Amino acid sequence: MTAPDYGRSFALWRAAAAEDWQDYTHHAFVEGLRDGSLPRRCFVNYLIQDYVFLVHFSRAWSMAVVKSETMEEMKTCAATVDALVNHEMALHIRTCAAAGIDEAALFTATEAPANLAYTRYVLDAGMQGDFLDLMAALLPCVMGYGEIGQRLAQTRSADTPYAEWIETYADPDYQALCQTVGAMVDAAVARRIGDLETAPRRTALQNRFSTATRLEVGFWQMGLDLP
Numbered sequence: 001m002t003a004p005d006y007g008r009s010f011a012l013w014r015a016a017a018a019e020d021w022q023d024y025t026h027h028a029f030v031e032g033l034r035d036g037s038l039p040r041r042c043f044v045n046y047l048i049q050d051y052v053f054l055v056h057f058s059r060a061w062s063m064a065v066v067k068s069e070t071m072e073e074m075k076t077c078a079a080t081v082d083a084l085v086n087h088e089m090a091l092h093i094r095t096c097a098a099a100g101i102d103e104a105a106l107f108t109a110t111e112a113p114a115n116l117a118y119t120r121y122v123l124d125a126g127m128q129g130d131f132l133d134l135m136a137a138l139l140p141c142v143m144g145y146g147e148i149g150q151r152l153a154q155t156r157s158a159d160t161p162y163a164e165w166i167e168t169y170a171d172p173d174y175q176a177l178c179q180t181v182g183a184m185v186d187a188a189v190a191r192r193i194g195d196l197e198t199a200p201r202r203t204a205l206q207n208r209f210s211t212a213t214r215l216e217v218g219f220w221q222m223g224l225d226l227p
């Protein structure tokens, strides 16, 4: 199975973080979603944490609007904030409501340390750095779920109870968002630093991407290691 094409910058960062990327996109939690063996309570706990995660990611994408330099960047980042707060979080609210957890409880859930570490790392990348630092830290989340969604949609058990979650990220609209974001990042790189492969900032940006990828691994692990 070939991975989808989400742009050149992403492909370079992904290749240089290959081992961490594999740990992230093929984590035991992901395999449990695919074959349906993930315990329901792990999934619900993950969704509660993920709701809080998405609140902070909406803040991070909003910071990307602030750090945009072109109207194209602004439009893509603003559309991502909209997709997050008005669509992606709806799945969490619906599924948690079915498990007896209302939205107010989601919003005030206590953050697990792995969650706190990841979201604040990304926000700090944006505060300390520029648009590219922020994008390098944000891409593992966007593209990783795109890859996972696509692979799981093709290989999942017919009766996994997590089909709705899988379809959210396999959805053509979501795949199109990944491509739009990938193209925007390629243009943002070209505009600010020219050729990524020879740019002096390549290592620093790679570190942002690789660190965020490892923090995604920690997030899945948190989902399995219930208190």
Ligand SMILES: Cc1ncc(C[n+]2csc(CCO)c2C)c(N)n1
Binding pocket: 050, 053, 054, 057, 080, 083, 084, 088, 140, 141, 142, 145, 216, 219
């Ligand atoms: C831990 C964690 N990582 C990534 C995503 C997926 N995700 C977060 S923001 C965003 C972009 C706009 O939709 C996407 C796809 C998640 N839900 N939880």
